[in-house]
Amino acid sequence: MDFATLIGLLGAILLIVTAVVLGAAPGVFLNGASLLIVVGGSLLVVLAKFSIPQFLGAFKAAARAFKFKLPEIQTSIEELVDVANVARKEGVLGLEGRELSSPFLGKGIQMLVDGQPGDTIKQLLDKERLMTLEHNRSGAKVFTAMGDVAPAMGMIGTLIGLVQMLSNMEDPKSIGPAMAVALLTTLYGAMIATMLAGPIADKLTLRMTEEARLQMLYTDALVAIQQGTNPRVIEQMLSSYLPPNKRDKAPEAEAASG
Amino acid sequence: MDFATLIGLLGAILLIVTAVVLGAAPGVFLNGASLLIVVGGSLLVVLAKFSIPQFLGAFKAAARAFKFKLPEIQTSIEELVDVANVARKEGVLGLEGRELSSPFLGKGIQMLVDGQPGDTIKQLLDKERLMTLEHNRSGAKVFTAMGDVAPAMGMIGTLIGLVQMLSNMEDPKSIGPAMAVALLTTLYGAMIATMLAGPIADKLTLRMTEEARLQMLYTDALVAIQQGTNPRVIEQMLSSYLPPNKRDKAPEAEAASG
Amino acid sequence: MDFATLIGLLGAILLIVTAVVLGAAPGVFLNGASLLIVVGGSLLVVLAKFSIPQFLGAFKAAARAFKFKLPEIQTSIEELVDVANVARKEGVLGLEGRELSSPFLGKGIQMLVDGQPGDTIKQLLDKERLMTLEHNRSGAKVFTAMGDVAPAMGMIGTLIGLVQMLSNMEDPKSIGPAMAVALLTTLYGAMIATMLAGPIADKLTLRMTEEARLQMLYTDALVAIQQGTNPRVIEQMLSSYLPPNKRDKAPEAEAASG
């Protein structure tokens, strides 16, 4: 479960709802027609920009991003050092049937077992990484589009409300409330863009970048294993993927033991 | 037929029209002069940015994008595996006269049959893909320009209306309706940009990216066939082009049967 | 003559002028001081961003872009196939003194006649293309800058007008007309940016891209001629530069005759 997004989104929405409920006239803030224009209109316009599978896939991707976590870089490095040790002692055939934390890694190790050359492994895994990245990007793009379209639909709703109000100003007392309602769609649009679509698009982009980095780590390791590199050297090489503060310890320990 | 765009665009426009018709003073929202300034003005300004064939070509490209669908990646992979099997059994000459789903693929196979080397095939097809991409981009650019120009023309119309209203305020009762009319061009501009030009530009961009990816798939396959790669290996290689959830099954099946 | 820009710009300006003249108080829309602030101010600020030759050169480039047309891709391909046929039959020396449609092509053929190697020809022509592109870009940049500066100068003019109006509100009747005048500079700025500077900048960018593509076509052809490639193969190779719908005929004809 991704707690940062959960706490962040729920907390921010709760904050705004509380401010509205404790303030004057909370009932004014809920308006069915305004909601329909902004939420319905934005969903329909965004649907028009993609294909139906991409549109639905984005929501599935978002749900998946909240539920499953990627393995830690540290854990993956340890798994790969294990793999390298086995390959060193028993040969690559010793890796057959091994349970692995990722299907991408599994595909790479199968190529290793099949005795494919390092260049081919690198080329095929690079292609796979880039195609996965491009595919995942469409999930983030749906929510980015939502973040662009929702404020525009909000402005369209407000303009409609203003035109209606301005062409009908007999009763001066009705002007204020009519304008309040007209502003609601702009508020909805801003909230959807800032507090929902934006964070989800950014989280999906972050996750897809991290997944691609993990796949680059797997590829580096598999090519090194195929070339018979010393597992200790592989570990040092992969330590670049760790954040600098964790990474700095490794080389010193390495130097001490070296 | 592209249902996502059809449902999305028609649905969103219907939603706004319903909101206007059910609201106060629906008749105010239709104004010939305002429409002429925004629609006519935007079309003319966009025309000035391109050549006449590019401008007209964009509308044709949009119509084509709604009518014809690109072949599925899965179907194309199967077609290419078939081609690879024939080439393996009968030699590349066995491919002559074969009916193919795409003229791009036909051009590539003709080069194969003509006995051209892999490098030349790759180079010529890459060039063709890039030039097609660049050509298709101009269709999307026309609608992107429309999405930029329409709100600007809308603002120009509103400023003209405001200047007229402000220099002529003898009758206070006329101020409201005059301002309502002034706001109409901004509303039209926002609607054209958000609900028409934007989605069409994005859909054309998406389609041209998918077409380029398909052509990259054809190129990868043709080069592999020219090199005499095993059809099963080609299939595995091309599976990178599938979305990850469909792709993951392939290697497992592969591993099971391997 | 570039009719798209002519029709587009004149048509859009005519449309707005008609809307103003037929509307209320057309005389209000012409204001010398406001025009001076926006047009004069924008020209001066844009001048400050460039050198005097670049600034004047941009207007010359715009005039040239409207008067002269680039040769059609199809015509250029035919010219190059002719050149290739002559080179094949009479050797490259047969090309000396030949009249050509472009000085760029002339420079390349002179190198061919001088017996320079293909690599050198490609390198020198690529450099020439990139330097021409960079030089032409400064023309488009001047108009892009104008499109950025004009609305800003318009807003500055409006702010000055608002400050004057607000610090001097004794006569309520004068407020409306004073505000109308204040808004004029914003209107001028928006019109200059949307209906003049923007389209000219985009047209110059389009033209410089097309010129660069033509020069890339010349370079590809010259390198192939230097290598003694078959003129029919050169024609097929260059057909990538045609739009896809015209291009598709070529390979079929090729296949039929092959």
Add this chain to the structure above:
Amino acid sequence: MDFATLIGLLGAILLIVTAVVLGAAPGVFLNGASLLIVVGGSLLVVLAKFSIPQFLGAFKAAARAFKFKLPEIQTSIEELVDVANVARKEGVLGLEGRELSSPFLGKGIQMLVDGQPGDTIKQLLDKERLMTLEHNRSGAKVFTAMGDVAPAMGMIGTLIGLVQMLSNMEDPKSIGPAMAVALLTTLYGAMIATMLAGPIADKLTLRMTEEARLQMLYTDALVAIQQGTNPRVIEQMLSSYLPPNKRDKAPEAEAASG
């Protein structure tokens, strides 16, 4: 201590606070609910865009950026020339155990001592530099996101205040103060973005670019040392990293002594 940021941020905030305190109604400017919506809301939304370690890490990175300074380029060049001299006279083994100003340099020299080839050293250090850059970028991204979200939350707060005010206009005297309060969140959002989040994000980006340049300098030097380049040539080569006015002296001195 980074004095530019300290003076700049404190000075700007002091300036605004003074302007508010000396002006009319300073008490109006502090409003708990408005602060909570903008500051709390922005922090929560930004948290949702990242993971908890990245979010907290950004504040640590900002604190570190203010406290520690990177070594001067001039000092680093001198250190590297010293290292090159030792390597020349005593061989790379003479570098073992040497105290160094940076763990990155230490890792590189350890590789030198281990006798790794120049290509491997360059490749591993380049990878380390790029991964560090990418990791550091997430700190800057958190503050960039804050600079985007805070004005949006400010606008949301103002819209809520306007809707409340407009739907409740019985007492005309309350309209002014209610609108003043509504504008506060926009003011807070603009101040957070312009005077806090923006400068910190830019300072972190600057620092990470400078750190990457320093690591590129180390890498260039280490590869040259591994190849046994003359320390004087290394010094001249590294002088490119100095600002041009300091750099120009070096070659002249070089020329005079050469």
Add this chain to the structure above:
Amino acid sequence: MDFATLIGLLGAILLIVTAVVLGAAPGVFLNGASLLIVVGGSLLVVLAKFSIPQFLGAFKAAARAFKFKLPEIQTSIEELVDVANVARKEGVLGLEGRELSSPFLGKGIQMLVDGQPGDTIKQLLDKERLMTLEHNRSGAKVFTAMGDVAPAMGMIGTLIGLVQMLSNMEDPKSIGPAMAVALLTTLYGAMIATMLAGPIADKLTLRMTEEARLQMLYTDALVAIQQGTNPRVIEQMLSSYLPPNKRDKAPEAEAASG
């Protein structure tokens, strides 16, 4: 002296000042507190984004850019052809002690005299060019940041003024002038960004691009001289750096004499 910037900036400022002085209430436009918030605040915030030497260096760079002109491309080509002729007749040693128009060229010729290979010269000069470009960019960045921050500080000042005015509306007569003062900071911010910071940033960017192009020209020439290329061929090669209309004459003359 750079006349374009001088005429442009002074002219535009004079135009606005005249419009203000000839208009109503010119005294209102000068307000110490507003100036302090926008000018002082912007300078402080921009300072926080850079280091003190970079901040001060930007103003020095701007002053230098106005005072000194880069050599003309045509003059530089002639100088380089002279150098090439000397190198051809007397050998590269004949270049020692030659007076040159640029320290960059001097550094390159010193390397030539020292007998360094062409690859090394190209690599070192490319590095020097890129590092100079990156260093010069920070000058432009300071003014770009000023152009972003000034309007934001202007808006902050206006919001402060509006909040003060709105919470204090007893005297209706004071509302207009109070709002006029509030708008002043927005006006100042827009003027600083559009008429000062923007043009200076663009001029510095232009100049640094031209300097880099000149250095690329020097590098191309030096590498060709090192390889013993014919000075006439070098001249033709370097003519790519001239604007197309001046360049076209060269090859024709070349062809006529060849």
